[in-house]
Amino acid sequence: MGLLFLVVAPLAAALLVYWLYSIASFFYSNxxxxxxxxxxxPSPSFVYGNEKEVFEExxxxxxxxxxxxxxxxxxxxxxxxxxxxxxxxKALNHILKNDYIYQKPEWFRYRIQEVIGEGLVVVEGDTHxxxxxxxxxxxxxxxxxxxTDTFIEKSLELRDIWEAEIHRQGGVGExxxxxxxNRVALDIIGLAGFNYKFNALSEGENSGELNRAFHKILANLVKFSPVSFLRAAFPSLRWLPTKGDPTVEGAHNIMESIGRELIATGKQDIHHSSKADRDSLTNKDLLTVLLRANMATDLPDNQRMSDQEILAQIPTFLSVGHESTSTATVWGLxxxxxxxxVQKKLRNExxxxxxDSPSMDELNALPYLDAVVREALRLYAPLPFTFRVSVKDDVLPLSTPVIDKLGREHESIHLQKGQMIIVPIVPVNEDSTVWGEDSHEFRPERWESxxxxxxxxxxxxxxxxxFLGGPRACIGYRFAVMEMKSLLFTLIRSFExxxxxxxxxxxxxxxxxxxxxxKSKPEAGTQMPLKMRLYQKM
Structure with missing residues (x-):
């Protein structure tokens, strides 16, 4: 026992010293x-800094x-x-363009990875x-x-459900x-993403095992606890257990099992189709097309994605394709x-x-619909900001010089490795120096000039x-825009x-x-109740 202590004690002491030194170096550098x-x-608190203010406002x-x-x-x-x-x-362009220098912070990637695994949103560098x-x-x-046919088909199904509900409520529905x-976006990403039928519009909360598993994991992500904060901030503490771990683990197992079945089905469809003939594929969902691209004979082996990497794209599709587009369309309404x-002018167009079932080209040929979607996403981007961290020292160029607290003017800023950066999305989209004094107003006509x-x-x-920019720009922006156009086309034609x-x-x-x-019912959670009636053609 004494010999074991003599061996372990110095090792533990060395690890403690190294850990303390690492923490001290990190804080000193900052x-x-x-x-x-x-x-x-000014900072109102040493412990919280300005974070509480930013969170609240x-x-x-x-x-x-x-x-x-x-x-x-x-x-x-x-x-x-x-x-x-x-x-x-100029600074934002530099940050977004240089994705090998400015990456998502490790704690941020860890929290996202808990939901969607090592998907495209999480990975960095050559892997990305x-x-x-x-x-x-x-x-x-x-x-x-x-x-696009899938987008329109589900939009029409939603229209019919709302029409029945309005009749049930006596002609004017809330x-x-x-x-x-959320339900129609879930159905769309299920079919268009990986040929999976959630039937969320017809079944509601009971829309499939995959959806329930995903939302259990998502609920754990947004639920704050001191342990989850410590695990994200300090990798050495990720062994600490939380109450939700067994639930999350079980949900991950369900998602992985269903995901592997979807991948097997997609590969089977590819094998049954003629060689590299895209038109002969039975299924045209994103996952099947991805599998086909990954199996291409001209793709070097070192650039192929593993089954595990492809598996991680399923919850990635589900998360980004479901949450972002549904919320963007709600803000559009x-x-x-x-x-x-504007609603009347759009309806007239x-x-x-x-x-009732236009093609993608027909939807894109509607200029005012295009302007409305652009303006809605300018003002109500689902993600208001995101985070980056410099993974090495760099010089950040500026278009507007800054004067520091010592009165010195800088046309660039030296950033040290580990510098945390907030990348604004909505604030840039609303910047009055760019868009004019009416930058906070919803005015689709601004896109004419x-x-x-x-x-x-x-x-x-x-x-x-x-949808951000640079190499990390949202890969699914075309999908999101066309889905949003399809939904607004169907709903604005049908309802006031x-x-x-x-x-x-x-x-x-x-x-x-x-x-x-x-604001009057914060305890009720997120919602957007609207009053609507059937549009009566004159």
């Missing part, structure tokens, strides 16, 4: 960072700080840590590059064209559109109830189409950061939407994405 000399708000507070201190600022995070926040478009190369074919324009939009003249300043926004789509209560009562709550809730 506290000595040049970023701390940038202008910014969100992007509105960040915009106030930019107006007061300039486009590039510093504010304090937990225990004196620093965060860089900038709306400078290889996965994206293989997956690009599944999200190209020709593939989205194949899926419907929580968030609930139903919200914008239209606040602007009834949509009614010019003779068919886009301001020159908006051309500097480093987004992948529509002079907007709604009005507020169910004061529009000021609708607030925004960050739950994975930016969801609506009623």
């Amino acid at each position: 506290w000595a960072s040049p970023v701390r000399l940038l202008p910014g708000p 969100g992007t509105d507070l960040l915009e106030k700080w930019v107006a007061q201190y300039g486009p590039t600022i510093h504010f304090q995070s937990f225990v004196g840590m620093s965060k860089l926040y900038t709306t400078d478009l 590059k290889n996965q994206r190369r293989v997956m690009n074919q599944a999200f190209g324009p020709s593939q989205i064209r194949e899926l 419907i929580d559109v968030l609930v139903w939009m 919200y914008a239209l109830i606040k602007a009834p003249e 949509l009614l010019q189409v003779s068919s 886009v301001p020159d300043a908006a051309n500097a926004i480093p987004g992948v789509w529509s002079n907007s950061l709604a 939407f009005e507020p169910a209560g004061p529009v000021e009562d609708i607030g925004k709550k960050f739950v994975v994405v930016q969801r609506p809730f009623l």
